[in-house]
Amino acid sequence: MTMRRDVHEELRARLHEAAGGHEPDRESILARVERGMAGPAASAHRATSPPVFGWMRVAGATAAVAGVLAVGGYAVASAVKDEAAPQQQEVATSPTPTPTPSPDATSRAAVPPVDPTPTTSPERRESAPPPSGKPSASVTARPPAATEDGPLWSDGSVDPHSNDFWAQSNITIKTREELTALTVRLRVAQTGGVSDAGAWRSLPENDFTLTVNEQDGFLVYTWTLREGRKVRAGEWVFAGQFDHDRGGRDAGTDRYTVTAAAGSDRLSVGGGFAAVNHTDGADDAGGDS
Incomplete structure (x- = not known):
């Protein structure tokens, strides 16, 4: 578990460093766009195309710059999110509190555990003397007629x-x-x-x-x-x-x-x-x- 956590921390650190060191060069991007527009193919195309297409190229370049910025921001957000993940995992793995029993459960008498070893049989009465085969002296047995x-x-x-x-x-x-x-x-x-x-x-x-x-x-x-x-x-x-x-x-x-x-x-x-x-x-x- 400790090795896995170290690998995750190292990966997050590298992503965070890469995201922080990335700075888009807007001037270079705009220069490249202008050079592409100034080429012979671009001039012929501007001569035969309506002016509106020039503005569309500028809008596309702007969208490309925005996309680069969005990618950099997403990388930074991912690094921040990964850094906060261990705290969320710690919360998820915390023990669940024991629920309070209902009134019916608290009013019910506790059931004793079952003892597999039988005790003395209830029918056996140690204090009772063994039955005698002889009749009582006070009773006179009547012989058969x-x-x-x-x-x-x-x-x-x-x-x-x-x-x-x-x-x-x-x-x-x-x-x-x-x-x-x-x-x-x-x-x-x-x-x-x-x-x-x-x-x-x-x-x-x-x-x-x-x-x-x-x-x-x-x-x-x-x-x-x-x-x-x-x-x-x-x-x-x-x-x-x-x-x-x-x-x-x-x-x-x-x-x-x-x-x-x-x-x-x-x-x-x-x-x-x-x-x-x-x-x-x-x-x-x-x-x-």
Whole structure:
């Protein structure tokens, strides 16, 4: 960039020196014009041409002198213009001032830069303890009412005819094979005022023995198939009846078990008691009333 500027300055200096040293010699120019006009050809031409052409030659010579002067002036003007050019270039290359942002831009909140490195996932909560697979100690899990083992199936339910003072728990069994041994046990939790009020089964009464007693806070009904008797394939019901304190009763802690034999197979089912729909249409989930 410095070498190029030096070349330009040297060229401008030479042009300026040449323009300043040029001085047109007006007397020589006029003498040459007069000599041309005084020649023989010029005399013959003046003799045969009207006087007006002589004045035209003088005007042409004057125009030529003016042209020489104009060329000299143009050279001087060019030198001056080239001398002022660096200043104009300096102005053109000056930095452009930063424009003032609009009110909308100044009122807009700054956007933070995007961080390519992800931080901890928002779904991950370090302070939250890991979920436990065990239920809370304050919640008692209710076993399923219906269970199945091979050809034997069972279900426990509270009879819909139960009321505020009395209840009946039903155990339904289904077997696809003949049973050579069968024991059905109903355990009614002592929730207050629970006492035996009777029992029945849909199989012949003489085929079973029945015992009722209290054990570890439960009223226990036990039906046992007598030796040598059999239970044919089909669906059968065993029911225990009992009184209890006035009001709705929760059967959530009542349980039943069924053990049986089908040929050489030993079978076992059991569970809790499902909700009851009373005759008045009320729904008591897992309880009597």
